[in-house]
Amino acid sequence: MNDKNSASLAIASSPWLSLAYALMRRKRVLIAFPLIVMVVVFATTHFMRDKYTATLKIAPSTSAQLYMWALRNNGLAQSIARQSNLQAHYGGVTPERARDILETRVQFVSNLQDSYVDVKATDTDPEMAKQLANQYGTGMVDLLLGLHLTNVSNAIYELHARRDLAVKSLAKARDRLTQPDVKDAVAAVSQSTRLGLVSMAGMEAETTLSSINLQGAEKQEILSQSLDQNELVRLQERLAGIQHALADEMQSKSSGQLGQLTAAIGALQDEAYWEAMIDRIDRRVEVLDVTERNEIKLIPAETPTEPSGPRRIMLTIAAGLAALLLAIAYVLVAEQFRRLRASN
Numbered sequence: 001m002n003d004k005n006s007a008s009l010a011i012a013s014s015p016w017l018s019l020a021y022a023l024m025r026r027k028r029v030l031i032a033f034p035l036i037v038m039v040v041v042f043a044t045t046h047f048m049r050d051k052y053t054a055t056l057k058i059a060p061s062t063s064a065q066l067y068m069w070a071l072r073n074n075g076l077a078q079s080i081a082r083q084s085n086l087q088a089h090y091g092g093v094t095p096e097r098a099r100d101i102l103e104t105r106v107q108f109v110s111n112l113q114d115s116y117v118d119v120k121a122t123d124t125d126p127e128m129a130k131q132l133a134n135q136y137g138t139g140m141v142d143l144l145l146g147l148h149l150t151n152v153s154n155a156i157y158e159l160h161a162r163r164d165l166a167v168k169s170l171a172k173a174r175d176r177l178t179q180p181d182v183k184d185a186v187a188a189v190s191q192s193t194r195l196g197l198v199s200m201a202g203m204e205a206e207t208t209l210s211s212i213n214l215q216g217a218e219k220q221e222i223l224s225q226s227l228d229q230n231e232l233v234r235l236q237e238r239l240a241g242i243q244h245a246l247a248d249e250m251q252s253k254s255s256g257q258l259g260q261l262t263a264a265i266g267a268l269q270d271e272a273y274w275e276a277m278i279d280r281i282d283r284r285v286e287v288l289d290v291t292e293r294n295e296i297k298l299i300p301a302e303t304p305t306e307p308s309g310p311r312r313i314m315l316t317i318a319a320g321l322a323a324l325l326l327a328i329a330y331v332l333v334a335e336q337f338r339r340l341r342a343s344n
Helices: 001-014 015-025 027-046 066-069 075-083 095-104 126-146 151-177 180-187 191-210 228-251 255-295 311-341
Strands: 052-058 108-111 115-121
Touching: 015 027, 027 311, 052 126, 066 108, 066 115, 066 126, 075 095, 075 126, 095 108, 108 126, 115 126, 126 255, 151 180, 151 255, 180 255, 191 255
Parallel strands: none
Antiparallel strands: 052 115, 108 115
């Protein structure tokens, strides 16, 4: 009897022994509750479909912030949801809901370790995950090119603007050639002089375009150069060309035809120059069209083969440990209430 009393006093005097005794008395709860939770979690996850994550990578660039802005554009997400028919894929939801679900399942990560921008798309269908990730990449490129926010697309836009101006100027030059006095004088211009004017016009057009950095990445001040400055150079070369042409023609023409001859050669040179300008702009645009989409380097996503997220067994174990901690906390609180009641 005395031994039992002394053991009780020892347990009461040691908080650790008291805790161990309380846990031993509730050992069934500590064992049963985590096991039940683990079985429920395992059964629940067993019937859940696996999710797969596909990753598209955008190569390092100084325009990474611009890429992130384009990727987060609501219009881009809405367009992808419509193209992939996500309304049906997500169970017949509304277009707005499909877009919202898509935005929750796609992540944009600026990877500081390798400086890539990653587009991570998650879906229960691995092929759909791959498709969504790649669509974000191509959609971002289309958006940036459409808004002329890349160097090459901006250069193409500038060339198209210059071509429109050249077409209008060519029409004016041809109108001048149809005027009666100029038309008669043009008929008197020799073929060799006309060939010389065409060759010189080609050189002038090439000089005008070459004086502007169409890539626009390093020398923005050259890109902002006005057409008047370039035209000033062209007019100086044009004057020299007219002088040479007139010198040849004056050897066989009378002085009374000098004014009409000057106007005719000037009109012919204008026509040849703007034709050459249009031709060289078209050539540059063809080259830039080929390289335009390659300015942004994309590493396409591949079909994922392994499910993403925690494994079922790891998730079950984690749930069991969490349930065990909750059970221990419950036992401690219950023991504390028991002691309070006993003391009262």
